[in-house]
Amino acid sequence: DAKTTQPPSMDCAEGRAANLPCNHSTISGNEYVYWYRQIHSQGPQYIIHGLKNNETNEMASLIITEDRKSSTLILPHATLRDTAVYYCIVRVGSNYQLIWGAGTKLIIKP
Amino acid sequence: NAGVTQTPKFQVLKTGQSMTLQCAQDMNHEYMSWYRQDPGMGLRLIHYSVGAGITDQGEVPNGYNVSRSTTEDFPLRLLSAAPSQTSVYFCASSYSVPGSASYNSPLHFGNGTRLTVT
Numbered sequence: 001d002a003k004t005t006q007p008p009s010m011d012c013a014e015g016r017a018a019n020l021p022c023n024h025s026t027i028s029g030n031e032y033v034y035w036y037r038q039i040h041s042q043g044p045q046y047i048i049h050g051l052k053n054n055e056t057n058e059m060a061s062l063i064i065t066e067d068r069k070s071s072t073l074i075l076p077h078a079t080l081r082d083t084a085v086y087y088c089i090v091r092v093g094s095n096y097q098l099i100w101g102a103g104t105k106l107i108i109k110p
Numbered sequence: 111n112a113g114v115t116q117t118p119k120f121q122v123l124k125t126g127q128s129m130t131l132q133c134a135q136d137m138n139h140e141y142m143s144w145y146r147q148d149p150g151m152g153l154r155l156i157h158y159s160v161g162a163g164i165t166d167q168g169e170v171p172n173g174y175n176v177s178r179s180t181t182e183d184f185p186l187r188l189l190s191a192a193p194s195q196t197s198v199y200f201c202a203s204s205y206s207v208p209g210s211a212s213y214n215s216p217l218h219f220g221n222g223t224r225l226t227v228t
Binding site for chain 1: 150151152198202216217218220222224
């Protein structure tokens with residue numbers, strides 16, 4: 001199975017850009033990269049996903065390296081409400097299901 | 111739209127008891143799924159459904175049953191509760207199947223059911 005590697009925790013100052021890295025060196029050519037976040041113990045919230053090209057939406061930007069072995073989620077102007085666990089998911093399994101790791105706990109500091 | 115609604119929010123069971131966790135969505139999503147999340151860990155897939163009348167097993171299906179008689183509802187049944195099933199359970203839905211070639215819609219999650227089995 002393709003696996004993702006994320007740092008267990010990161011800090012970022014409020015108002016600065018938060019850059020969350022993810023390594024997925026065994027990703028297959030047709031596997032997407034997905035990002036979700038989970039605030040406190042709420043249900044996870046979708047952020048963004050991509051295949052090859054960089055993507056941007058109202059929440060974040062996703063930068064995927066040319067070899068697709070890693071990606072970075074960018075929150076351009078982090079706020080305290082962005083404190084959450086961020087999950088990078090690339091493996092869809094044999095039955096097209098998302099397989100979740102432990103994620104990165106992002107703490108935004110005032 | 112209410113989105114994905116899970117009930118109850120909290121539940122305490124004794125070992126051997128059975129119960130049903132309810133999940134309903136009002137977005138006309140074909141795909142629904144159940145996950146469990148243990149402390150400090152990611153989500154693990156229990157069962158999923160790609161449409162009414164169709165269900166399949168995920169990563170950790172033992173001890174759980176599901177059915178999908180309507181598009182809206184996807185209940186999860188614990189047959190005989192065990193302490194190992196103490197966890198937070200999340201229901202999720204999406205328009206299409208995650209990871210499929212046509213997938214372009216995110217998973218929408220409920221707020222979870224916190225289950226304790228003593």
